[in-house]
Amino acid sequence: MxxxxxxxxxxxxxxxxxxxxxxxxxxxxxxxxxxxxxxxxxxxxxxxxxxxxxxxxxxxxxxxxxxxxxxxxxxxxxPGERPHxxxxxxxxxxELRDEAGRRYPAHLDVWEVREPRDWPGAWWAEWYNLPPERWPRPVPLATYELNRVYRDRRRRTEQVRGAVVVRRVSGAALPATSWRFVAELPGGELVGELRAHEQSPHLRWGGDERPGEREVVLDGVLVAAEHRRLGIGRRLVEALVAQLDRAGIRTARALTEQHGIGFLLSCGFRVTAPRPAALRLERPVSGERRPPR
The missing domain is CATH 1.10.260.40 (lambda repressor-like DNA-binding domains)
Structure with a gap:
Protein backbone atom coordinates (compact mmCIF):
# COMPACT_ATOMS: atom_id res chain seq x y z
CA MET A 1 0.00 0.00 0.00
CA PRO A 79 -0.98 5.47 -5.89
CA GLY A 80 1.38 8.32 -6.49
CA GLU A 81 -1.30 11.02 -6.35
CA ARG A 82 -1.22 13.55 -3.55
CA PRO A 83 -3.35 16.60 -2.87
CA HIS A 84 -2.07 19.93 -4.00
CA GLU A 95 -0.03 33.04 18.81
CA LEU A 96 0.08 36.59 20.17
CA ARG A 97 -3.00 38.08 21.84
CA ASP A 98 -3.81 41.57 23.03
CA GLU A 99 -4.93 42.49 26.56
CA ALA A 100 -8.49 41.38 25.69
CA GLY A 101 -7.35 37.98 24.38
CA ARG A 102 -7.97 38.84 20.73
CA ARG A 103 -5.76 38.02 17.77
CA TYR A 104 -3.87 40.84 16.12
CA PRO A 105 -4.70 41.71 12.47
CA ALA A 106 -3.23 39.05 10.21
CA HIS A 107 -2.09 41.41 7.44
CA LEU A 108 0.04 43.56 9.78
CA ASP A 109 3.50 42.91 11.17
CA VAL A 110 3.17 42.46 14.93
CA TRP A 111 6.13 42.37 17.29
CA GLU A 112 6.55 42.08 21.04
CA VAL A 113 7.35 45.21 23.02
CA ARG A 114 10.30 44.54 25.31
CA GLU A 115 11.31 48.17 25.87
CA PRO A 116 9.80 51.56 24.98
CA ARG A 117 11.79 52.02 21.79
CA ASP A 118 10.05 48.90 20.39
CA TRP A 119 6.74 50.77 20.49
CA PRO A 120 5.96 53.51 17.94
CA GLY A 121 3.69 55.15 20.52
CA ALA A 122 6.61 55.82 22.85
CA TRP A 123 7.62 59.11 21.24
CA TRP A 124 9.84 59.85 24.25
CA ALA A 125 11.87 56.62 24.05
CA GLU A 126 14.49 57.88 21.59
CA TRP A 127 15.43 60.92 23.66
CA TYR A 128 15.08 59.84 27.27
CA ASN A 129 16.50 56.92 29.18
CA LEU A 130 13.84 56.64 31.83
CA PRO A 131 13.39 53.79 34.33
CA PRO A 132 10.08 51.88 34.01
CA GLU A 133 8.55 53.60 37.02
CA ARG A 134 8.90 56.98 35.25
CA TRP A 135 7.43 55.98 31.88
CA PRO A 136 4.58 58.36 30.98
CA ARG A 137 2.32 55.37 30.28
CA PRO A 138 2.67 51.57 30.33
CA VAL A 139 3.80 49.91 27.12
CA PRO A 140 1.62 47.21 25.47
CA LEU A 141 2.52 43.54 25.18
CA ALA A 142 2.86 43.84 21.41
CA THR A 143 2.43 46.48 18.72
CA TYR A 144 2.14 47.02 14.99
CA GLU A 145 2.38 49.76 12.37
CA LEU A 146 -0.78 50.82 10.52
CA ASN A 147 1.00 52.98 7.93
CA ARG A 148 1.34 50.79 4.82
CA VAL A 149 4.45 52.61 3.59
CA TYR A 150 6.26 51.88 6.86
CA ARG A 151 4.91 48.34 6.87
CA ASP A 152 6.16 47.61 3.37
CA ARG A 153 9.53 49.13 4.23
CA ARG A 154 9.79 46.98 7.34
CA ARG A 155 9.02 43.80 5.40
CA ARG A 156 11.54 44.75 2.76
CA THR A 157 14.25 45.32 5.35
CA GLU A 158 13.54 41.95 6.98
CA GLN A 159 13.84 40.26 3.58
CA VAL A 160 17.14 42.04 2.96
CA ARG A 161 18.44 41.12 6.42
CA GLY A 162 17.85 37.43 5.75
CA ALA A 163 19.05 37.42 2.13
CA VAL A 164 22.33 39.37 2.35
CA VAL A 165 25.47 37.32 1.69
CA VAL A 166 28.93 38.56 2.74
CA ARG A 167 32.00 37.37 0.87
CA ARG A 168 35.64 38.36 0.40
CA VAL A 169 36.71 39.67 -2.98
CA SER A 170 40.02 38.40 -4.27
CA GLY A 171 41.75 37.96 -7.58
CA ALA A 172 44.56 39.18 -9.78
CA ALA A 173 43.06 42.66 -10.01
CA LEU A 174 43.63 43.27 -6.28
CA PRO A 175 47.03 43.57 -4.59
CA ALA A 176 48.06 40.87 -2.15
CA THR A 177 47.75 43.31 0.75
CA SER A 178 44.11 44.15 -0.05
CA TRP A 179 41.29 43.02 2.21
CA ARG A 180 37.95 43.71 0.55
CA PHE A 181 34.56 42.32 1.53
CA VAL A 182 31.18 42.93 -0.08
CA ALA A 183 27.59 42.37 1.06
CA GLU A 184 25.27 41.37 -1.79
CA LEU A 185 21.69 40.37 -2.37
CA PRO A 186 20.93 37.16 -4.32
CA GLY A 187 20.50 39.10 -7.57
CA GLY A 188 24.00 40.56 -7.23
CA GLU A 189 22.94 43.98 -5.92
CA LEU A 190 25.77 45.49 -3.85
CA VAL A 191 24.45 46.81 -0.51
CA GLY A 192 27.66 47.11 1.53
CA GLU A 193 31.43 47.05 1.29
CA LEU A 194 34.46 46.94 3.58
CA ARG A 195 37.94 47.84 2.47
CA ALA A 196 41.17 47.40 4.40
CA HIS A 197 44.85 47.02 3.63
CA GLU A 198 47.67 45.17 5.28
CA GLN A 199 50.81 46.89 6.51
CA SER A 200 53.92 46.06 8.48
CA PRO A 201 54.02 47.54 12.00
CA HIS A 202 57.64 48.65 11.59
CA LEU A 203 56.49 51.28 9.06
CA ARG A 204 54.86 53.14 11.96
CA TRP A 205 57.49 52.62 14.64
CA GLY A 206 60.65 52.25 12.59
CA GLY A 207 63.28 49.70 13.32
CA ASP A 208 63.76 46.26 11.84
CA GLU A 209 60.81 44.32 10.52
CA ARG A 210 60.00 41.21 12.50
CA PRO A 211 59.16 38.11 10.46
CA GLY A 212 55.47 37.26 10.56
CA GLU A 213 54.43 40.51 12.26
CA ARG A 214 51.44 41.93 10.37
CA GLU A 215 48.49 44.22 10.95
CA VAL A 216 45.54 45.53 8.98
CA VAL A 217 44.27 49.09 8.60
CA LEU A 218 40.53 49.51 8.12
CA ASP A 219 39.96 52.03 5.31
CA GLY A 220 36.17 52.16 5.57
CA VAL A 221 32.83 50.39 5.90
CA LEU A 222 29.98 51.57 3.67
CA VAL A 223 26.35 50.41 3.63
CA ALA A 224 23.65 51.68 1.29
CA ALA A 225 21.49 54.26 3.07
CA GLU A 226 18.23 52.32 2.66
CA HIS A 227 19.79 49.19 4.19
CA ARG A 228 21.46 50.66 7.26
CA ARG A 229 20.73 49.54 10.82
CA LEU A 230 20.23 45.96 9.66
CA GLY A 231 23.54 44.62 10.98
CA ILE A 232 25.18 44.52 7.53
CA GLY A 233 28.14 46.66 8.61
CA ARG A 234 28.72 44.45 11.63
CA ARG A 235 28.62 41.33 9.45
CA LEU A 236 31.28 42.85 7.18
CA VAL A 237 33.54 43.56 10.16
CA GLU A 238 32.93 40.07 11.57
CA ALA A 239 33.90 38.56 8.21
CA LEU A 240 37.15 40.56 8.27
CA VAL A 241 37.93 39.47 11.84
CA ALA A 242 37.30 35.82 10.97
CA GLN A 243 39.74 36.04 8.06
CA LEU A 244 42.31 37.78 10.26
CA ASP A 245 42.10 34.94 12.76
CA ARG A 246 42.75 32.41 10.02
CA ALA A 247 45.74 34.43 8.79
CA GLY A 248 47.19 34.79 12.29
CA ILE A 249 46.86 38.59 12.29
CA ARG A 250 46.02 39.95 15.72
CA THR A 251 45.74 43.71 15.14
CA ALA A 252 43.37 45.83 13.10
CA ARG A 253 43.56 49.62 13.26
CA ALA A 254 41.12 52.31 12.17
CA LEU A 255 40.67 56.09 12.20
CA THR A 256 37.10 57.33 12.33
CA GLU A 257 34.87 60.07 13.69
CA GLN A 258 31.28 60.80 14.67
CA HIS A 259 28.97 57.80 14.16
CA GLY A 260 31.82 55.56 13.09
CA ILE A 261 33.26 55.66 16.62
CA GLY A 262 30.21 54.06 18.22
CA PHE A 263 29.93 51.52 15.40
CA LEU A 264 33.51 50.29 15.73
CA LEU A 265 33.28 50.23 19.52
CA SER A 266 30.23 47.97 19.22
CA CYS A 267 32.28 45.68 16.93
CA GLY A 268 35.03 45.22 19.53
CA PHE A 269 37.45 48.02 18.66
CA ARG A 270 38.87 50.12 21.52
CA VAL A 271 40.11 53.70 21.58
CA THR A 272 43.91 53.73 21.81
CA ALA A 273 46.00 56.17 23.84
CA PRO A 274 47.88 57.91 20.97
CA ARG A 275 45.74 60.63 19.42
CA PRO A 276 46.54 61.89 15.91
CA ALA A 277 46.60 65.63 15.19
CA ALA A 278 44.47 66.99 12.37
CA LEU A 279 46.70 69.10 10.14
CA ARG A 280 45.95 71.13 7.03
CA LEU A 281 48.09 72.80 4.38
CA GLU A 282 46.17 75.55 2.65
CA ARG A 283 47.75 77.37 -0.32
CA PRO A 284 46.49 80.73 -1.60
CA VAL A 285 44.73 80.67 -4.95
CA SER A 286 45.27 84.26 -6.11
CA GLY A 287 47.43 86.41 -8.34
CA GLU A 288 50.22 86.57 -5.79
CA ARG A 289 53.73 85.47 -6.56
CA ARG A 290 53.81 81.86 -7.60
CA PRO A 291 56.55 79.45 -6.64
CA PRO A 292 59.27 78.96 -9.27
CA ARG A 293 58.79 76.14 -11.70
Missing part, protein backbone atom coordinates in the same frame (compact mmCIF):
# COMPACT_ATOMS: atom_id res chain seq x y z
CA UNK A 2 1.41 3.39 -0.95
CA UNK A 3 2.39 5.84 1.79
CA UNK A 4 -0.23 8.49 2.50
CA UNK A 5 0.46 12.16 3.07
CA UNK A 6 -0.17 12.79 6.82
CA UNK A 7 -2.21 15.87 5.94
CA UNK A 8 -4.67 14.14 3.61
CA UNK A 9 -7.26 13.22 6.26
CA UNK A 10 -6.96 16.48 8.17
CA UNK A 11 -9.70 19.06 7.47
CA UNK A 12 -8.60 22.46 6.26
CA UNK A 13 -8.84 25.25 8.82
CA UNK A 14 -10.66 27.76 6.69
CA UNK A 15 -10.12 30.61 9.12
CA UNK A 16 -6.36 30.03 9.24
CA UNK A 17 -6.21 29.75 5.45
CA UNK A 18 -8.06 33.03 5.00
CA UNK A 19 -5.74 34.83 7.45
CA UNK A 20 -2.71 33.53 5.55
CA UNK A 21 -4.14 34.73 2.26
CA UNK A 22 -4.95 38.15 3.71
CA UNK A 23 -1.43 38.53 5.05
CA UNK A 24 0.12 37.59 1.72
CA UNK A 25 -2.13 40.09 -0.07
CA UNK A 26 -1.63 42.72 2.67
CA UNK A 27 -5.38 43.22 3.11
CA UNK A 28 -7.39 43.99 6.21
CA UNK A 29 -10.69 42.22 6.83
CA UNK A 30 -12.59 45.29 5.67
CA UNK A 31 -10.51 45.62 2.48
CA UNK A 32 -10.95 41.93 1.61
CA UNK A 33 -14.69 42.14 2.26
CA UNK A 34 -15.03 45.12 -0.09
CA UNK A 35 -13.06 43.36 -2.85
CA UNK A 36 -15.13 40.17 -2.52
CA UNK A 37 -18.48 41.89 -2.05
CA UNK A 38 -18.99 40.13 1.28
CA UNK A 39 -19.95 41.75 4.61
CA UNK A 40 -16.96 42.31 6.89
CA UNK A 41 -18.63 40.48 9.83
CA UNK A 42 -18.79 37.37 7.62
CA UNK A 43 -15.00 37.48 7.19
CA UNK A 44 -14.57 37.90 10.95
CA UNK A 45 -16.85 34.92 11.70
CA UNK A 46 -15.02 32.67 9.23
CA UNK A 47 -11.60 33.55 10.62
CA UNK A 48 -12.73 33.08 14.23
CA UNK A 49 -14.25 29.66 13.45
CA UNK A 50 -17.80 30.78 14.21
CA UNK A 51 -18.94 30.18 10.61
CA UNK A 52 -18.14 26.52 10.13
CA UNK A 53 -20.89 26.17 7.49
CA UNK A 54 -19.77 29.03 5.26
CA UNK A 55 -21.18 28.79 1.73
CA UNK A 56 -18.87 27.54 -0.97
CA UNK A 57 -19.61 30.58 -3.16
CA UNK A 58 -18.72 32.93 -0.31
CA UNK A 59 -15.44 31.14 0.36
CA UNK A 60 -14.62 31.14 -3.35
CA UNK A 61 -15.17 34.89 -3.66
CA UNK A 62 -13.01 35.59 -0.60
CA UNK A 63 -10.17 33.34 -1.74
CA UNK A 64 -10.11 34.80 -5.24
CA UNK A 65 -10.29 38.37 -3.92
CA UNK A 66 -7.20 37.61 -1.80
CA UNK A 67 -5.30 36.35 -4.83
CA UNK A 68 -5.79 32.66 -4.17
CA UNK A 69 -7.10 29.89 -6.39
CA UNK A 70 -9.73 27.55 -4.98
CA UNK A 71 -9.60 23.97 -6.20
CA UNK A 72 -11.00 20.60 -5.15
CA UNK A 73 -8.48 17.76 -5.27
CA UNK A 74 -9.94 14.25 -5.61
CA UNK A 75 -6.71 12.29 -5.58
CA UNK A 76 -8.36 9.49 -3.57
CA UNK A 77 -6.34 6.32 -3.13
CA UNK A 78 -4.64 6.38 -6.52
CA UNK A 85 -0.36 21.71 -1.07
CA UNK A 86 0.42 25.30 -1.94
CA UNK A 87 -0.65 27.02 1.27
CA UNK A 88 0.64 30.54 1.90
CA UNK A 89 3.08 31.02 4.75
CA UNK A 90 1.56 30.98 8.22
CA UNK A 91 0.88 34.24 10.04
CA UNK A 92 4.01 34.59 12.22
CA UNK A 93 2.26 36.34 15.11
CA UNK A 94 -0.86 34.14 15.26
Missing amino acids: ADRDPGIDQPTDLGDLLRRLRRRADLSQRELAELAGVPQPTVARIESGRAADARFRTVERLVRAAGGDLRVDLAGDV SGLPAAVPHD
Whole structure:
Protein backbone atom coordinates (compact mmCIF):
# COMPACT_ATOMS: atom_id res chain seq x y z
CA MET A 1 0.00 0.00 0.00
CA ALA A 2 1.41 3.39 -0.95
CA ASP A 3 2.39 5.84 1.79
CA ARG A 4 -0.23 8.49 2.50
CA ASP A 5 0.46 12.16 3.07
CA PRO A 6 -0.17 12.79 6.82
CA GLY A 7 -2.21 15.87 5.94
CA ILE A 8 -4.67 14.14 3.61
CA ASP A 9 -7.26 13.22 6.26
CA GLN A 10 -6.96 16.48 8.17
CA PRO A 11 -9.70 19.06 7.47
CA THR A 12 -8.60 22.46 6.26
CA ASP A 13 -8.84 25.25 8.82
CA LEU A 14 -10.66 27.76 6.69
CA GLY A 15 -10.12 30.61 9.12
CA ASP A 16 -6.36 30.03 9.24
CA LEU A 17 -6.21 29.75 5.45
CA LEU A 18 -8.06 33.03 5.00
CA ARG A 19 -5.74 34.83 7.45
CA ARG A 20 -2.71 33.53 5.55
CA LEU A 21 -4.14 34.73 2.26
CA ARG A 22 -4.95 38.15 3.71
CA ARG A 23 -1.43 38.53 5.05
CA ARG A 24 0.12 37.59 1.72
CA ALA A 25 -2.13 40.09 -0.07
CA ASP A 26 -1.63 42.72 2.67
CA LEU A 27 -5.38 43.22 3.11
CA SER A 28 -7.39 43.99 6.21
CA GLN A 29 -10.69 42.22 6.83
CA ARG A 30 -12.59 45.29 5.67
CA GLU A 31 -10.51 45.62 2.48
CA LEU A 32 -10.95 41.93 1.61
CA ALA A 33 -14.69 42.14 2.26
CA GLU A 34 -15.03 45.12 -0.09
CA LEU A 35 -13.06 43.36 -2.85
CA ALA A 36 -15.13 40.17 -2.52
CA GLY A 37 -18.48 41.89 -2.05
CA VAL A 38 -18.99 40.13 1.28
CA PRO A 39 -19.95 41.75 4.61
CA GLN A 40 -16.96 42.31 6.89
CA PRO A 41 -18.63 40.48 9.83
CA THR A 42 -18.79 37.37 7.62
CA VAL A 43 -15.00 37.48 7.19
CA ALA A 44 -14.57 37.90 10.95
CA ARG A 45 -16.85 34.92 11.70
CA ILE A 46 -15.02 32.67 9.23
CA GLU A 47 -11.60 33.55 10.62
CA SER A 48 -12.73 33.08 14.23
CA GLY A 49 -14.25 29.66 13.45
CA ARG A 50 -17.80 30.78 14.21
CA ALA A 51 -18.94 30.18 10.61
CA ALA A 52 -18.14 26.52 10.13
CA ASP A 53 -20.89 26.17 7.49
CA ALA A 54 -19.77 29.03 5.26
CA ARG A 55 -21.18 28.79 1.73
CA PHE A 56 -18.87 27.54 -0.97
CA ARG A 57 -19.61 30.58 -3.16
CA THR A 58 -18.72 32.93 -0.31
CA VAL A 59 -15.44 31.14 0.36
CA GLU A 60 -14.62 31.14 -3.35
CA ARG A 61 -15.17 34.89 -3.66
CA LEU A 62 -13.01 35.59 -0.60
CA VAL A 63 -10.17 33.34 -1.74
CA ARG A 64 -10.11 34.80 -5.24
CA ALA A 65 -10.29 38.37 -3.92
CA ALA A 66 -7.20 37.61 -1.80
CA GLY A 67 -5.30 36.35 -4.83
CA GLY A 68 -5.79 32.66 -4.17
CA ASP A 69 -7.10 29.89 -6.39
CA LEU A 70 -9.73 27.55 -4.98
CA ARG A 71 -9.60 23.97 -6.20
CA VAL A 72 -11.00 20.60 -5.15
CA ASP A 73 -8.48 17.76 -5.27
CA LEU A 74 -9.94 14.25 -5.61
CA ALA A 75 -6.71 12.29 -5.58
CA GLY A 76 -8.36 9.49 -3.57
CA ASP A 77 -6.34 6.32 -3.13
CA VAL A 78 -4.64 6.38 -6.52
CA PRO A 79 -0.98 5.47 -5.89
CA GLY A 80 1.38 8.32 -6.49
CA GLU A 81 -1.30 11.02 -6.35
CA ARG A 82 -1.22 13.55 -3.55
CA PRO A 83 -3.35 16.60 -2.87
CA HIS A 84 -2.07 19.93 -4.00
CA SER A 85 -0.36 21.71 -1.07
CA GLY A 86 0.42 25.30 -1.94
CA LEU A 87 -0.65 27.02 1.27
CA PRO A 88 0.64 30.54 1.90
CA ALA A 89 3.08 31.02 4.75
CA ALA A 90 1.56 30.98 8.22
CA VAL A 91 0.88 34.24 10.04
CA PRO A 92 4.01 34.59 12.22
CA HIS A 93 2.26 36.34 15.11
CA ASP A 94 -0.86 34.14 15.26
CA GLU A 95 -0.03 33.04 18.81
CA LEU A 96 0.08 36.59 20.17
CA ARG A 97 -3.00 38.08 21.84
CA ASP A 98 -3.81 41.57 23.03
CA GLU A 99 -4.93 42.49 26.56
CA ALA A 100 -8.49 41.38 25.69
CA GLY A 101 -7.35 37.98 24.38
CA ARG A 102 -7.97 38.84 20.73
CA ARG A 103 -5.76 38.02 17.77
CA TYR A 104 -3.87 40.84 16.12
CA PRO A 105 -4.70 41.71 12.47
CA ALA A 106 -3.23 39.05 10.21
CA HIS A 107 -2.09 41.41 7.44
CA LEU A 108 0.04 43.56 9.78
CA ASP A 109 3.50 42.91 11.17
CA VAL A 110 3.17 42.46 14.93
CA TRP A 111 6.13 42.37 17.29
CA GLU A 112 6.55 42.08 21.04
CA VAL A 113 7.35 45.21 23.02
CA ARG A 114 10.30 44.54 25.31
CA GLU A 115 11.31 48.17 25.87
CA PRO A 116 9.80 51.56 24.98
CA ARG A 117 11.79 52.02 21.79
CA ASP A 118 10.05 48.90 20.39
CA TRP A 119 6.74 50.77 20.49
CA PRO A 120 5.96 53.51 17.94
CA GLY A 121 3.69 55.15 20.52
CA ALA A 122 6.61 55.82 22.85
CA TRP A 123 7.62 59.11 21.24
CA TRP A 124 9.84 59.85 24.25
CA ALA A 125 11.87 56.62 24.05
CA GLU A 126 14.49 57.88 21.59
CA TRP A 127 15.43 60.92 23.66
CA TYR A 128 15.08 59.84 27.27
CA ASN A 129 16.50 56.92 29.18
CA LEU A 130 13.84 56.64 31.83
CA PRO A 131 13.39 53.79 34.33
CA PRO A 132 10.08 51.88 34.01
CA GLU A 133 8.55 53.60 37.02
CA ARG A 134 8.90 56.98 35.25
CA TRP A 135 7.43 55.98 31.88
CA PRO A 136 4.58 58.36 30.98
CA ARG A 137 2.32 55.37 30.28
CA PRO A 138 2.67 51.57 30.33
CA VAL A 139 3.80 49.91 27.12
CA PRO A 140 1.62 47.21 25.47
CA LEU A 141 2.52 43.54 25.18
CA ALA A 142 2.86 43.84 21.41
CA THR A 143 2.43 46.48 18.72
CA TYR A 144 2.14 47.02 14.99
CA GLU A 145 2.38 49.76 12.37
CA LEU A 146 -0.78 50.82 10.52
CA ASN A 147 1.00 52.98 7.93
CA ARG A 148 1.34 50.79 4.82
CA VAL A 149 4.45 52.61 3.59
CA TYR A 150 6.26 51.88 6.86
CA ARG A 151 4.91 48.34 6.87
CA ASP A 152 6.16 47.61 3.37
CA ARG A 153 9.53 49.13 4.23
CA ARG A 154 9.79 46.98 7.34
CA ARG A 155 9.02 43.80 5.40
CA ARG A 156 11.54 44.75 2.76
CA THR A 157 14.25 45.32 5.35
CA GLU A 158 13.54 41.95 6.98
CA GLN A 159 13.84 40.26 3.58
CA VAL A 160 17.14 42.04 2.96
CA ARG A 161 18.44 41.12 6.42
CA GLY A 162 17.85 37.43 5.75
CA ALA A 163 19.05 37.42 2.13
CA VAL A 164 22.33 39.37 2.35
CA VAL A 165 25.47 37.32 1.69
CA VAL A 166 28.93 38.56 2.74
CA ARG A 167 32.00 37.37 0.87
CA ARG A 168 35.64 38.36 0.40
CA VAL A 169 36.71 39.67 -2.98
CA SER A 170 40.02 38.40 -4.27
CA GLY A 171 41.75 37.96 -7.58
CA ALA A 172 44.56 39.18 -9.78
CA ALA A 173 43.06 42.66 -10.01
CA LEU A 174 43.63 43.27 -6.28
CA PRO A 175 47.03 43.57 -4.59
CA ALA A 176 48.06 40.87 -2.15
CA THR A 177 47.75 43.31 0.75
CA SER A 178 44.11 44.15 -0.05
CA TRP A 179 41.29 43.02 2.21
CA ARG A 180 37.95 43.71 0.55
CA PHE A 181 34.56 42.32 1.53
CA VAL A 182 31.18 42.93 -0.08
CA ALA A 183 27.59 42.37 1.06
CA GLU A 184 25.27 41.37 -1.79
CA LEU A 185 21.69 40.37 -2.37
CA PRO A 186 20.93 37.16 -4.32
CA GLY A 187 20.50 39.10 -7.57
CA GLY A 188 24.00 40.56 -7.23
CA GLU A 189 22.94 43.98 -5.92
CA LEU A 190 25.77 45.49 -3.85
CA VAL A 191 24.45 46.81 -0.51
CA GLY A 192 27.66 47.11 1.53
CA GLU A 193 31.43 47.05 1.29
CA LEU A 194 34.46 46.94 3.58
CA ARG A 195 37.94 47.84 2.47
CA ALA A 196 41.17 47.40 4.40
CA HIS A 197 44.85 47.02 3.63
CA GLU A 198 47.67 45.17 5.28
CA GLN A 199 50.81 46.89 6.51
CA SER A 200 53.92 46.06 8.48
CA PRO A 201 54.02 47.54 12.00
CA HIS A 202 57.64 48.65 11.59
CA LEU A 203 56.49 51.28 9.06
CA ARG A 204 54.86 53.14 11.96
CA TRP A 205 57.49 52.62 14.64
CA GLY A 206 60.65 52.25 12.59
CA GLY A 207 63.28 49.70 13.32
CA ASP A 208 63.76 46.26 11.84
CA GLU A 209 60.81 44.32 10.52
CA ARG A 210 60.00 41.21 12.50
CA PRO A 211 59.16 38.11 10.46
CA GLY A 212 55.47 37.26 10.56
CA GLU A 213 54.43 40.51 12.26
CA ARG A 214 51.44 41.93 10.37
CA GLU A 215 48.49 44.22 10.95
CA VAL A 216 45.54 45.53 8.98
CA VAL A 217 44.27 49.09 8.60
CA LEU A 218 40.53 49.51 8.12
CA ASP A 219 39.96 52.03 5.31
CA GLY A 220 36.17 52.16 5.57
CA VAL A 221 32.83 50.39 5.90
CA LEU A 222 29.98 51.57 3.67
CA VAL A 223 26.35 50.41 3.63
CA ALA A 224 23.65 51.68 1.29
CA ALA A 225 21.49 54.26 3.07
CA GLU A 226 18.23 52.32 2.66
CA HIS A 227 19.79 49.19 4.19
CA ARG A 228 21.46 50.66 7.26
CA ARG A 229 20.73 49.54 10.82
CA LEU A 230 20.23 45.96 9.66
CA GLY A 231 23.54 44.62 10.98
CA ILE A 232 25.18 44.52 7.53
CA GLY A 233 28.14 46.66 8.61
CA ARG A 234 28.72 44.45 11.63
CA ARG A 235 28.62 41.33 9.45
CA LEU A 236 31.28 42.85 7.18
CA VAL A 237 33.54 43.56 10.16
CA GLU A 238 32.93 40.07 11.57
CA ALA A 239 33.90 38.56 8.21
CA LEU A 240 37.15 40.56 8.27
CA VAL A 241 37.93 39.47 11.84
CA ALA A 242 37.30 35.82 10.97
CA GLN A 243 39.74 36.04 8.06
CA LEU A 244 42.31 37.78 10.26
CA ASP A 245 42.10 34.94 12.76
CA ARG A 246 42.75 32.41 10.02
CA ALA A 247 45.74 34.43 8.79
CA GLY A 248 47.19 34.79 12.29
CA ILE A 249 46.86 38.59 12.29
CA ARG A 250 46.02 39.95 15.72
CA THR A 251 45.74 43.71 15.14
CA ALA A 252 43.37 45.83 13.10
CA ARG A 253 43.56 49.62 13.26
CA ALA A 254 41.12 52.31 12.17
CA LEU A 255 40.67 56.09 12.20
CA THR A 256 37.10 57.33 12.33
CA GLU A 257 34.87 60.07 13.69
CA GLN A 258 31.28 60.80 14.67
CA HIS A 259 28.97 57.80 14.16
CA GLY A 260 31.82 55.56 13.09
CA ILE A 261 33.26 55.66 16.62
CA GLY A 262 30.21 54.06 18.22
CA PHE A 263 29.93 51.52 15.40
CA LEU A 264 33.51 50.29 15.73
CA LEU A 265 33.28 50.23 19.52
CA SER A 266 30.23 47.97 19.22
CA CYS A 267 32.28 45.68 16.93
CA GLY A 268 35.03 45.22 19.53
CA PHE A 269 37.45 48.02 18.66
CA ARG A 270 38.87 50.12 21.52
CA VAL A 271 40.11 53.70 21.58
CA THR A 272 43.91 53.73 21.81
CA ALA A 273 46.00 56.17 23.84
CA PRO A 274 47.88 57.91 20.97
CA ARG A 275 45.74 60.63 19.42
CA PRO A 276 46.54 61.89 15.91
CA ALA A 277 46.60 65.63 15.19
CA ALA A 278 44.47 66.99 12.37
CA LEU A 279 46.70 69.10 10.14
CA ARG A 280 45.95 71.13 7.03
CA LEU A 281 48.09 72.80 4.38
CA GLU A 282 46.17 75.55 2.65
CA ARG A 283 47.75 77.37 -0.32
CA PRO A 284 46.49 80.73 -1.60
CA VAL A 285 44.73 80.67 -4.95
CA SER A 286 45.27 84.26 -6.11
CA GLY A 287 47.43 86.41 -8.34
CA GLU A 288 50.22 86.57 -5.79
CA ARG A 289 53.73 85.47 -6.56
CA ARG A 290 53.81 81.86 -7.60
CA PRO A 291 56.55 79.45 -6.64
CA PRO A 292 59.27 78.96 -9.27
CA ARG A 293 58.79 76.14 -11.70
